[in-house]
Amino acid sequence: MARHSVRAYAKEIPDRDTIQTLLEAAVHAPTAMHEEPWAFVVMQDEALLRQVSDIAKPLFIARLHRIHRSSSHVLDDNFNIFHDAGTLIVICAKPSGIYVEADCWLAAENLMLAACALGLGTCVIGSAVDALNRADMKELIGIPAEYNAIAPIIVGIPAGEITITAKKAPLILAWK
Template sequence: MELLDAINLRHSTRAYLTDAPSKEIFEGLMAAAARAPCAFNRQPWRFTVIVNRDLLDAISVGAKSYMTRARPLDLPESLYQKLSDPAFHVFYRAPALIVISAAAQGPWIEADGALAAANLMLAAQAQGLGSCWIGLSQPFLATPAGRALAQLPENETPVAPVIVGWPAQTGTPTPRQPVVARWII
């Protein structure tokens, strides 16, 4: 798939087939992620690939509980109601979660991780895979309980949790507003 097609067709996928992609596919996605630009070429990203169904369920339960209890983000009330719904799975029962974390401190680790995540999601799209950044899991993954479940070392900051898998149905790109640009000539 051409790069611009991948960019234009990518969309967040929220329904997945059960089977996880192969190890080789994950390795390719992470290699693409690691091609992202990053501040000082420090390459702070680390990848944790979780394909254990019980663990994904446990992180979803933990994230929902933490989000509703601690309310670490200023979210609309409707989202808190969704998080309280026992049927809601923050990972949409995707077969895999790739947590991109930063093994460094500094002003640009969030940007570095986000750029890596964008590469990863575009590489996924190029192979017919679906993906979605799950920000709702991020605050929990940074807690001791979340870190323990995801086996994140103490020196790493979770930056971008991205689910990946084969989409359950063909999706379409999410509409965008017209580009707002200011030209100075």
């Protein structure tokens, strides 16, 4: 109930121990057949994050157009898809088992809840996935070719008011 996507961050970035705590929380997620397929990339290089953002934008716009969705907010030259956060954690995995992606997303939620408990903000940045999986970007970032980037999450110290999004009530299809 306390977790919300945060899209405005202080300049100061979380320290190594804090990031390590988040990764520990992530690896305590449930995992199909106890595969623990996740692997992590931590990005805190501002210029590199900007570079990934710039490459991601046209790819994301193209993806939105394919499903007939508007992309006006992404078109702004100054728009940084990482919302100027100083830390991006990318949960990656080799495409091995059938539940690899599910495992990674569960690890992602664990990480975000742990961050929330520590007073940090997070936001999933799905719009970065295509860019992060481009061969040249993988090489630049340090993601081995055999791994896929699955869940990119920005992390940081929230700055300003957090927008709380209204949620629909659970849609119960059956309760027999």
